[in-house]
Amino acid sequence: MFAMLQRQTKKPSNPSGDSMKFQYGNGDQPLDGYTIKRGIGVGGFGEVYFAESDSGKEVALKRIQKNLDVEMRGVRHCLNLRHPNLVGIYDIRFDKNEQGWIVMEFIEGESLRETLDRAPQGMSPEQAIPLFAQIVAGCTYLHDSGIVHRDLKPANIFIENSMAKIGDYGLSKYISASRRAGQTESVGTFHYMAPEIGKGEYGKEIDIYSLGIILYEMLTGTVPFDGESTPEIILKHLTADPDLSMLPTSFAHVVEKALAKNPASRYRDGRDMLADLGYSIDPSGMAIRTSEPLRNIEKTSGPIPERHSPATVPSTPQPRMVYTKGGQAVAVNKGSEPSLVDRIQMFFSVGLQGHAEALKHEPIARWYLQVLHDLGIRSRESQDGAPNQKSGWFKLVAVIAFVFILINSGWIAPSLAMLGWAYIIYYVVWFLNVGYSKCGESAIPSNSPLPRVVRAVGTQAAVPSGPALQETVHFNHADHAPRPRANVPPRPPARPISSKQALRMWQQEQRHMMSHQGLWTRVYSATRSMTFAGFIVGILTYGGGFLMMSNGQFSNNHWLGGIAWLGVMTTLMSWVILVLSRRWESRTEDSVVFRFVLMATGLALGAVSFQVSEFLMIPWDKISRTETTSIELFDEAINRSWTGFYNAQGVPVLAGHMAYFACLMGIIRWWRQSDILRKKRFSIWPIVWSVILAALVQLFFYFPEHWDVLLAGAVSFVVQMASPWQEPMIAAVQPVRPQETYPKNVTGVESRAS
Amino acid sequence: MIRRLAASGFANRDEKTMPKPRILWIDGIGSFAMCDSDEVSLGQAFPGNDVDLAIRGDLSRKALFFRRHGEDHLVQPLQLVKVDGQVLDRATILSDGNTLTLGDRVEIRYVRPTKLSGTARLELLGSQRWQPFLTAPLLMGESCVLGPESNAHIPCPYWSHRLVLFRHQGAWMCRFTGNEPLNVGGREVCAPFPLVPGQRIRHDEFSMTLE
Structure with missing residues (x-):
């Protein structure tokens, strides 16, 4: 049965650290008449396999490893149920070792969990409600048969050819209306768990509650009660009200009633719930639409993503609402593009706030803002909302830029004005074609009655203090770990640790995430850094020339050549x-390995350096110090004694350049200065260290003095400035959860931060 | 873009000499047919129908051939086949993302995750299914990557490392990028090892068997 069930069950990287291990493999026959093809998933109660019977029937075999009696009791009561919205259970078998197996229908589709993971903003109501109606129909059939599912959740619901099927009856338990007490075991999954389950007294209302949570998640992409820990989520179930503002009014009412804390206030059964959605259940038990349920839908969201392999990215454009300054909503869909007049009207009506929002999506502005962000110039909001202080070197850059503009105001000012006008024209064209759909929610005035399209997760109202958890609920927390978010590695559980350990853990996590970056992402990042490096070198070169000019040395073309060489080599090395x-x-x-590669590139850079020197005809002996420093082991300077490396005047030739650059590249750990996860955005100490090491190389391979250390210092400065940087989020990996342990591979990773 | 070539070379295909593709069963991920022949036939799942890849759907018993052409794949239609809506009348080189329509209803997407490898994946888009049940068949090039990246030939989202299959002297070899040894047929293996049918490959995070 459950094809792709692996994600409805425990994942290999789940927070509990369990891996997906299967006892049986392809070709094994633990059960007479069935041959296992592959493992599908590992659930709380055991392993699930895809198997074929001897006659070729494809089935799912669930091997019960835990709570055999509980599981079998529930399954036995469901054995002869037949409904199109239920996963069929064929048989219960025992192997030679008296191990219990459930033979089930094999579903070729995927779980609702997987569907929702691909739709983080939720499904569109047009697609969610018909699917949800099928789920309610299947659940109602269970209730009509006197069975409460008790573990309804997206991971237990499967979609095959647009047909929803409820699966996993492992936790089902036969009850009747008169037997509402005596349930002593905690069951279900706490994100979808009704508050009364902890008391051990419940009926089919807990499934209604779970259906309300599922409907909420299908429409919004998030569960109504979420938190960092199990107790927090349970507390919210017990005390907090769901944030219904994310839902359209018609659906908000349904969810509100289904999530009532008092079971008696919820829907009496699934039929009542479906009626409010414009559906009913026909005599065959199928959900049918009886009226138009989707009126007054204010919220829109992305359609259900097409089922695809993880390699393909859903490309269906999401319809969205655009709000004008006056709170007027304009739907922007593929089939309902606003006319040009509407767009022009929007251009003037969205106001500064709307244009500011649109500018965040405009490519040139985005690039500019990103550069500022990378530089640390653009103030960022810290977690507590206070803006960060601008870094000191920003002031330096600002002063240099100001001086540059002041000196060149004669031609820069008109150029800037022309550029400004060109950009305005471009922006207007861009807005009318693309940008009108980008000026989204920030344009909504705060007093607008319209709901916001997107709301940050976790903005529920503050939870009032409730009763002590231990007095009201009895959950097996180990079996109900928080559901990890899709495609986000689980945050390492933590205990009090040193900042160094925290930094290493953070770096390990980030490097793991970066390993998933595509080629083009890296190329884009490198290209952006290289562009910025060239820009910085240009400023430095111009500044150096300016200083020379102020010292009266600019009339000497020898120095000009040296500065040009310095600029070219700094750029190339960077x-x-x-x-x-x-x-x-x-x-x-x-x-x-890194040093070896750098040394190899250093040889090439040395060759380029020599060619540039020759091309510029730089008289190194005239623009460098004549008194050289070296290790005086012998009568003559050892650093100039290498045969073939220097000419008669002691000026390095090709071999000299190559040797010096190879050593310079190999001796310094340049990758640390350019590491995106380095400890600080910019530090003076790497520059100092680079200069010292460059001088050290000078002791063995002479290079025209001052230019060598200037080059090393300039490169260190430029790579730090031009490299992207991710601020270490060390605090985020230090929540105190002492009952948990580290993943085994967190420690022992060498930190690159220098 | 679709490039068309002459249909030479398809007529002499001796089907009886062509080995059937083997199926790679990956626990928790899916089942993938490794079509490593130069020619791969596709048709309707029908008792006695000798095709490499069979679909239970409304299509001809022999609908088309795929053929390796360097690092690309040619498709030779034997029935009405459209590629991105264009009817094919000759052998055509496929590109990543091409949708093949066989008959009226059967649609297959040709996915080639990376141009660095000639391996491509065939994804059924409709309600039909492969027979036997497959997650997807793979038209094998010289290498095939199983790993957590979205552009792997077989995306395995919860793995930490890659497993690379590559041809070596006519056989398929495996290379694991993790530091831990793999358990291959009960033995701990670190170096690249041959992919042997029936041998179970196990790791802390995954297990698989080539049938």
């Missing part, structure tokens, strides 16, 4: 380091 760093950023540090 580019090489930036590209290699982007390549290595997701890897664990391997110093030997």
Whole structure:
């Protein structure tokens, strides 16, 4: 049965650290008459396999490993149920070792969990409600048969060719209206668990409650009661009201009634719930639409993503609402594009706030803002909402830029004005074609009655203090770990740890995430850094020339050549380091390999350096110090004694350039200075260290003095400035949950932060 | 973009000499037919119908051939076949994302996750199914990547490392990028090892068997 059931059950990387291990493999026949093909998933009660009978019937075999009696009792009562919206259960068998097996229908589709994971903003009501109606129909059939499911959740619901099927009867338990007490075991999954379950007295109202949660999640993409820990979520179930503002009014009423804390206030059964959605159940037990249920839908969201493999990305454009300054909503759908007149009207009506929002999506503005962000110039909001202080070097850059503009105001001002006008024209065209759909919710005035399309998760009202959890609920927390978010590695559980450990854990996690980045993402990142590096080098070169000019040395063309060489080589070295760093950023540090590669590139850079020197005809002997420093082991300076490396004047030739650059690239751990996960955005100490090491290289391979250390310092400065940086979120990995342990692979990873 | 070539080379195909594709069963992920022949036939699932890939659907018993053409794949229609809506009348080179329509209702998407490898995946888009049940068949190039990346040939979202299958002297070899050894047929293996049918490959995170 459950094809792709693996995600409805425990995942290999789940928070509990369990891995997906199966006892049986392809070709095994633990049960007479069935041959296992592959494992499907590992659930709380056992393993599930895809198997074929001897006659070729495809089935799912569930091997019961835990709570055999509970599971079998529930399944036995469901054995002869037949409904199109229920996963069929064929048989219960026992193997030679008296191990229980359930033979079930094999579903080729996927679970609702997987569908919702691909629709983080929720499904559109047009697609969610028909599916939900089928779920309610299947659940109602169970209730009519005197069975409460007790574990309704998206992971237990499967979709095959647009048909919803409720599965996993492992927790089902026969009850009748008169036997409402005496349920002593805690069951279900706490995100979807009714508050009264902890008391051990419940009926089919707990399934109604779970259906309300599922409907909420299908429409919004998030569960109404979420939290960082199990107790927090349970507390919200017990005391908090769901945030219904994310739902259209008609659905908000349904969810509100289904999630009533008092079971008696909920829907009496699924039929009542379906009636409010415009559906009913026909005599065959199927859900049929009786009226138009989707009136007054204010909220729109993305359609249900097409079922696809994880490799393909849903490309269906999501319909969305655009709000004008006056609170007027304009639907923007593929089939209902606003006319040009409407767009022009919107251009003038969205106001500054709307344009500010649109600018966040405009490519040029986005690039500009990203550059500022990378530089740390654009103030970012810290977690407590206070803006960060602008860094000191920003002031330096600002002063340089101001001086640059002041000196060149004669031609810069008109150029800037022309650029500004060109951008305004471009922006208007862009807005009328694309941008009108981007000026979304921030344009809604705060007093607008319209709901916001997107709301941050976790904005529920503060939870009032409730009764002590231990007095009201009795859950097996180990079996009900929080559901990890889709495609987000589980946050490592933590205990009080040192900041160094926290930094390493954070870096490990980030590198793991970065390893999933695509090629183009890395290319884009490297290209952006290289562009910015070139920009910085240009400023530095111009500044250096300006200083020379102020010292009266600019009349000397020799110095001009030296500065040009410095600019070219700084740029090339920075580019090489930036590209290699982007390549290595997701890897664990391997110093030997990295140094070897850098040395190899240093040889090439040395060759380029020599060619540039020759091209510019730089008289190194005239623009460098004549008194050289070296290790005086012998009578002559050892650093100039390498045969073939220097000419008669002691000026390095090709071999000299290559040797010096190879050493310079290999001796300094440049990748750390350019690491996106380095400890600080910019530090003076790497520059100092680079200069010292460059001077050290000078002791062995002479290079025209001052230019060598200038080059090393400039490269260190540029790569730090141009490399992206991710602020360490060390605090985020230090929640105190002492009952949990570390993943085994968290520690022992070498930190690159220098 | 669709490139068309002459239909030479398809007529001499001796089906009896062509080995059937083997199925790679990956626990928790799916089942994938490894079609490593130069030619792969596709048709209707029908008793006695000798095709490499069979679909239980409304299509001809022999609908088309796929053929390796360097790092690309040619499709040779034997019935009415459309590629992105265009009717094919000759052998055509497929590109990533092409949708093949066989008959009226059977639709297959040709997915080639990366141009660096000639391996492509065939995804059924409609309600039909492969017979035997497959997650997807793979038209094998010289290598095939199983891993957590979305552009892997077989995306395995919850794995930490990659497993690379590659051809070596006519056989398929496996190379694991993780540091831990794999358990292959009961033995701990670190170096690249041959992919042997029936041998179970196990790791802390996954297990699989080539049938």
